[in-house]
Amino acid sequence: MKKPKLIWLNVAVFVITFLFAAIAVPYRAITHGFDSAEIIMALLCFIYCGMSITAGYHRLWSHKTYQAHWSLRIIYALGGAFALQNSILHWSSDHRVHHKHVDNNDVDPYSAKRGFWYSHIGWMLREYQAHRYTNYENVRDLQKDPIVMWQHKHYLLLTISLNFGIPLLFGLWHGDVISSLLLVGFLRLVLSHHTTFFINSLAHIWGKQTYTEKNTARDNGFLAFLTFGEGYHNFHHIFENDYRNGIRWWQFDPTKWLIKSCEYLGLTYKLRKSPEDKIEKARLSMILKRSQQKLSEHPDAEQLLERLQHEYDALINKLNAYYDIKKTLIANKRDKLIADVERSELVAQYKELxxxxIDQQQSWQFFIEKLA
Incomplete structure (x- = not known):
């Protein structure tokens, strides 16, 4: 089968920037060295680019998990152009197709089932889906955002100005233009590219399927560290409308922290979260499925499977009862229907449930650990 035509501009950008980052940067480091100001500036620009993609392109525009003030949207739009990952409109269109048709080799723009190279960078090197390049029907909502359309219209000018202008201006101010261009320009750009690309490739290969196995997405804490929280990808693919990716307090998700912090400043609002009970049920369903598979070859499989199902059903029943009364309690607090909520009978029922x-969770956990 004949391969699609190469997109020579993309090939040139990826090859040239990589060669500068892999050869010129180490050579400059050995022969001249980089000072702390240059390293810090490169790191700050890397963070700015990365979080403009994660908080802006991804969670704000692609998935509409929250809404943001115009000033923050401009910051994201400039950071996205600085990251050189196409316009908001184009990026979001591709990403929505990816979620709708994940792992479908014929439709998913960067299907992981076509291999690491393809999902990481190969899909951008050839005209695999040229028929979609100007089709933005799935992002009509974004076409109503003047900032999105302004960035899309002026994307080329913005990306050239930012990628050369910021390193050049910093270099002139700091007194070393060559080091700034290499570190703040080339190395920062290559790192920004490939850490983001890891979510399309490694995050569909390496990690745990905590909540679903209906697609290839994985949860990986190490990738979350490299990608500002995007590594909890299995969660994201089943709960894509949640502004969080790392939902536990200990999970590294600085994008979530940024969005939440901006809410206190009035810059973000209408943050969307998936219901806790649905998240927990998805997690328990995966544990049940894996435990059933493990027990299927056991000599006492029938008896153990029956016990496993009994424990699971009991846990789900108590989970439903707990979250039902929790929702009622929250609604009553919000609507001020209880004069003294803390002393109400409803609170007593809530604490009992x-x-x-908790007791049922401990019983379930004990049984699962016995099977291990």
């Missing part, structure tokens, strides 16, 4: 759920 919470303890029952």
């Amino acid at each position: 919470k303890q029952r759920l």
Whole structure:
């Protein structure tokens, strides 16, 4: 089968920037060295680019997980152009197709089932889906955002100005233009590219399927560290409308922290979260499925499977009861229907059901650990 035509501009950008980062930067480091100001500036620009993609392109525009003030949207739009990952409109269109048709080799723009190279960078090197390049029907909502359309219209000018202008201006101010162009320009850009690309490639290969195995997406804490929280990809693919990727307090998700912090400043609002009970049920369903698979070859499989199902059903029943009363309690607090919520009978029921759920969770965990 004949391969699609190469996109020579993309090939040139990726090859040239990589060669500068892999050869010129180490050579400059050995022969001249980089000072702390240059390293810090490169790191700050890397963070700015990365979080403009994660908080802006991805969670704000592609998935509409929250809304943002115009000033923050401009910051994201400039950072996205600085990251050189196409316009908001184009990036979001591709990403929505990816989610709708994930792992479908004929439709998913960067299907992981076509291999690491293809999903990481190969899909951008050839005209695999040229028929879609100007089709933005799935992002009509974004076409109503004047900032999105302004960036899309002036994308080439913005990306050239930022990628050369910022390193050049910093170099002139700091007194070393060559080091700035190499570190703040080339190395920062290559790192920004490939850490983002890891989410399309490694995050569909390496990690745990915590919430679903209906697609190839994985949860990986190490990738989350490299990608500002995007590594909890299995969660994201089943709960894509949640502004968080790392939902536990200990999970590294600075994008979530940025969005939440901006809410306190009035820069973000209408943050969307998936219901806790749905998240927990998805996680428990995966544990049940894996445990059933493990027990299927056991000599006492029938008896153990029956016990496993009994424990699971009991846990789900208590989970439903707990979250039902929790929702009622929150609604009553919000609507001020209870004069003294803390002393109400509803709170007593809530505490009792919470303890029952904890006891059942412990029973479930004990049984699962016995099977390990």
